Amino acid sequence: MAIFLTGSTGYIGAHVAASLLRDYGAPLNLLVRAREPQEAEDRLWRALQLHLDFKTFYEILQTRIRIFRGDLTSERFGLTEDDYYRLVHTTDSIIHCAASLNRKSEKSCLNVNLRGTLEVIKLGLQVDHYHGLRRFSHVSTVAVAGKRQDEVVTEDNSIDWNRSDYDPYARTKKFCEHMIRQLLPEVPKTIFRPSIVLGDSRRPETTQFEMVRAFVFLAGLPVLPLRAKDRVDIVNVDFVADAIATLHVKERTSYDTYHLSSGRESQTFRQITESLS
Secondary structure, eight states, X not given: OEEEEEOTTSHHHHHHHHHHHHHHOOOEEEEEOOSSHHHHHHHHHHHHTTTSOHXXXXXXXXXXXXXEEOOTTSGGGGOOHHHHHHHHHHEXXXXXXXXXXXXXXXXXXXXXXXXXHHHHHHHHHHHHHXXXXXXXXEEOOGGXXXXXXXXXXXXXXOOOTTSOOSSHHHXXXXXXXXXHHHHOTTSOEEEEEEOEEOOBTTBSOOSOHHHHHHHHHHHTOSSOSSOTTOEEOEEOHHHHHHHHHHHHHSSOOSOSEEEEOOGGGOEEHHHHHHXXX
């Protein structure tokens, strides 16, 4: 039996996949969007090459990874009936990492985040029906808390339906959490809410070039566009991925929702820009 992971070719998802493979020896069922098997393997290698050398990757690909070529937003991920039921019968738990981060496009967020999550929930229901779903883990965001100022927000009190949302991304992720809780009431669930995810504490390399350019640009401005003492909640991707992998494989977790955040220890905007400069 395997963990079904979405978003394995994305930033957080690739780190989660690497952590599960490296630290827990977990077999994985991976949903990868591709037209041909070779394209799917190439996309996965590009995502994992910072984590595994090619020899190790190729060995794991043959022994512990099943690639299902499909699309998150298609009915049954666009898989054939045989492939879909092979996915159902070989999956024992689910980690849903895939998402649209396009904060300006409500269409993209609705399609990928809401429709995609619904398809993953439907898979979970099928797995639970046939042999039981051990755990459903969902990667959300601290932004589901909505617009707030000068507040300490706890996990249990983050969702307030009367508050305004930051953007379509935050709004759809809030509804994703709601769907999971409503449609999978009896399944053990873990909701992860990362803050701003940037950089790996173990290495200088990154694939988030646009984010780095944005911070470097801000560091070079003669006047800061934010208040110097405002705190910016940034966490390393390895911290986020390790938390997701470690808690997902546990038989039981102490809580069902975790904020993956630097919280009160967040650096100020001035500290960040001075470090970059």
